[in-house]
């Protein structure tokens with residue numbers, strides 16, 4: 001992460017792109033600068049400004065446009081925050097914002113305006129959230145989210161998980177992370193030790209949007225997790241110019257299931273300010289899913305979902 005590319009001009013040099021491509025997004029990075037780790041960059045095509053991986057991370061002038069309906073907190077997380085860093089929107093599941101840091105800055109991210117200063121930074125800061133989980137016996141699954149929880153060091157994560165595992169009503173531990181895609185070397189034996197070393201049944205939800213994100217090193221990280229007994233699922237976001245074709249979605253699903261990773265969700269874009277240019281109409285998304293269903297085994301077709309603030313679950317669109 002220390003070596004990650006933070007300068008658009010450097011990114012353009014490394015990818016053999018015209019300098020002006022890097023300058024275009026200059027002002028749109030305010031508060032959410034470019035951040036791309038090398039292993040991910042290495043999977044982008046040289047000289048292709050439309051590369052589907054590059055599009056996910058390169059700030060462009062379109063981010064400055066904010067049509068009506070695109071907001072700072074489109075999914076109502078602010079309201080669902082019970083304690084600093086603890087969000088409980090759905091039955092049984094509590095989501096812990098463990099950190100604001102990520103191993104990449106995805107331009108379409110709905111947390112790009114999130115008040116991370118409110119999120120806990122150390123194990124002690126988790127105390128109020130842990131006390132709330134401990135006293136709510138309806139919670140049987142804790143989701144570590146962020147930011148990306150795997151940007152934290154294993155000692156902190158192990159301490160947190162041991163606290164959770166002591167709570168009799170908590171049975172499952174879910175980790176939402178993009179790190180196995182961004183820096184697959186993060187999946188170490190030390191990581192598996194705390195993830196698989198308690199009574200909690202481990203589930204890891206990774207986030208790949210395009211088959212080209214999954215090279216051999218990423219595949220090896222999946223194998224390592226699955227062979228350790230972890231259920232590994234993928235969630236993707238439907239993104240214009242990245243994966244809004246039936247071929248792209250088919251290739252992604254095939255790559256995943258061939259590696260024993262189940263396509264879980266395809267998310268409709270959350271309408272966050274700055275990401276309007278990524279939006280694909282829901283009618284198009286539904287058509288893509290219908291065509292995908294004609295091509296793939298049922299288990300390889302993700303559920304197409306949308307997050308609606310205040311609803312009891314994600315809404316299934318198709």
Ligand SMILES: *Cc1c(COP(=O)(O)O)cnc(C)c1O
Pocket residue numbers: 087088089090093094095143313314
């Ligand atoms: C998406 C989400 C979950 C998990 O929902 P599942 O449908 O079980 O994957 C939990 N909490 C919050 C706040 C969420 O946004």
Ligand code: SF4
Pocket residue numbers: 101102103104105106109110111146147148178207
């Ligand atoms: S890794 Fe996830 S939380 Fe982090 S910027 Fe990307 S989409 Fe957002």
